[in-house]
Amino acid sequence: MSHQGSTGVARIFKLFTILSMFLKTIYLAIYLFAIGITPAESQPMGEVAGDNDVIIVHAGRLIDPATERVLADQYLTIENGLIAAVSSNRPSSGTIVDLSEKTVLPGLMDAHVHLTSRHDQHGYRRLRSTPASSAINGVVNAHTTLMAGFTTVRNLGAQGYADIALRDAINAGLVPGPRMLASGPSIGITGGHCDMNLLPAQYKAKAGGVADGPWAVRAKVRENIKYGASVIKFCGTGGVLSKGTTIGAQQFTFEEMSAIVDEAHALGLKVAVHAHGSDGIKTAIKAGVDSVEHASLIDDEGLRLAKKNNTTLSMDIYVSDFILAEGEAAGILPESLAKERIVGRQQRERFQAAHRAGIEIAFGSDAGVYRHGLNARQFAYMVEWGMTPMEAMKAATSVTADLFGLSEVTGRVSPGLAADLIAVDGDPLSDIRLLEGVTFVMKDGVIYKDE
Numbered sequence: 001m002s003h004q005g006s007t008g009v010a011r012i013f014k015l016f017t018i019l020s021m022f023l024k025t026i027y028l029a030i031y032l033f034a035i036g037i038t039p040a041e042s043q044p045m046g047e048v049a050g051d052n053d054v055i056i057v058h059a060g061r062l063i064d065p066a067t068e069r070v071l072a073d074q075y076l077t078i079e080n081g082l083i084a085a086v087s088s089n090r091p092s093s094g095t096i097v098d099l100s101e102k103t104v105l106p107g108l109m110d111a112h113v114h115l116t117s118r119h120d121q122h123g124y125r126r127l128r129s130t131p132a133s134s135a136i137n138g139v140v141n142a143h144t145t146l147m148a149g150f151t152t153v154r155n156l157g158a159q160g161y162a163d164i165a166l167r168d169a170i171n172a173g174l175v176p177g178p179r180m181l182a183s184g185p186s187i188g189i190t191g192g193h194c195d196m197n198l199l200p201a202q203y204k205a206k207a208g209g210v211a212d213g214p215w216a217v218r219a220k221v222r223e224n225i226k227y228g229a230s231v232i233k234f235c236g237t238g239g240v241l242s243k244g245t246t247i248g249a250q251q252f253t254f255e256e257m258s259a260i261v262d263e264a265h266a267l268g269l270k271v272a273v274h275a276h277g278s279d280g281i282k283t284a285i286k287a288g289v290d291s292v293e294h295a296s297l298i299d300d301e302g303l304r305l306a307k308k309n310n311t312t313l314s315m316d317i318y319v320s321d322f323i324l325a326e327g328e329a330a331g332i333l334p335e336s337l338a339k340e341r342i343v344g345r346q347q348r349e350r351f352q353a354a355h356r357a358g359i360e361i362a363f364g365s366d367a368g369v370y371r372h373g374l375n376a377r378q379f380a381y382m383v384e385w386g387m388t389p390m391e392a393m394k395a396a397t398s399v400t401a402d403l404f405g406l407s408e409v410t411g412r413v414s415p416g417l418a419a420d421l422i423a424v425d426g427d428p429l430s431d432i433r434l435l436e437g438v439t440f441v442m443k444d445g446v447i448y449k450d451e
């Protein structure tokens, strides 16, 4: 895994944290003034603490997956959006947030979402979507995702840079949502998984990220960065939901993949590859990608390569259930359903093998293919297929933060990091499904949910 650019990205995020806290307070003040109500009546952006307010979160139980520590009765001091201190002694001043009956953990992170997509618009229904409608979807889905306890996500693929507009709006405090890494349009070969293959030739339809040849793909990387991408995504094999592609077939040559990775790393961004088939997976790992998305048919040689290169796998092992049960009604093409019947079960088996082989596995759900806000359903599958609940939580916090290059920003409960916290009723170590019902959400020190 390359760590190039991670400190740069971390610094930018820290700056955003401070800036967005500030802007949020101002926007909220203007908004409330304009509509003439008090903060108690409306909380469009979450509960914003005043400049000098210190919040003390009293956690009945605190789990920090990074260190695997579980502590009773902890007091977290939150100042300026950051965790200032964690102690078993109650600080003398500050506004208490009483979570003494709950389990507190770091905000969850999802390495693979499509906030601008809808779960009920697959196949030919996709033709209705525009960059504008995608952005509107994004506003709704970002909120839903945050309320489900996901305080940071990586958005891998969106048309018309709708994801970038969304990320910027969230950072500016205009709309509530998770901290986002956004890729812009996924880079892919002509006719590949990341192209638009639904229409015949006379329509000349082509997805924004299509490029062929090493220099053309370098140019796409540069273009995506020019328009604000904070991560690069490309398609290295066919896919389930695309028309006319084969899951096992590699897309792009080693030369093209190397060009993408080299260019992205040189410009300070990490690279995520969509890959189901074993050849595409191995070629992409050799080319130096930071994460393999799906990784469904990774073979043993692929596992060895991933281990050797510290490549993280992000395996969406829940989504198959949605596709097979509800996909047809959502517009998914018959050929895609047929592909899913082959890939779904094998992906879970390879997840188990990858975990046994000690490979870094990040929590990546592909939410957007299925309903946003149900991201956490995947935890139970990760546990069913071999992880301990602690390992599954680590996959959605510290492992993801490391993959994102954000380990100095979020993903752990430690002083100096963003106050991104969630809480559940009960103990997720004995029932991982409790994470499907998060009752408290704080991001950057701002409370968005407190039930």
Ligand code: ARG
Residues within 6 Å of the ligand: 238, 239, 240, 241, 242, 294, 296, 316, 317, 319, 320, 340, 343, 344, 347, 366, 369
């Ligand atoms: N976006 C992915 C694709 O079309 C979804 C794959 C879902 N299936 C799975 N078993 N993970 O290829």
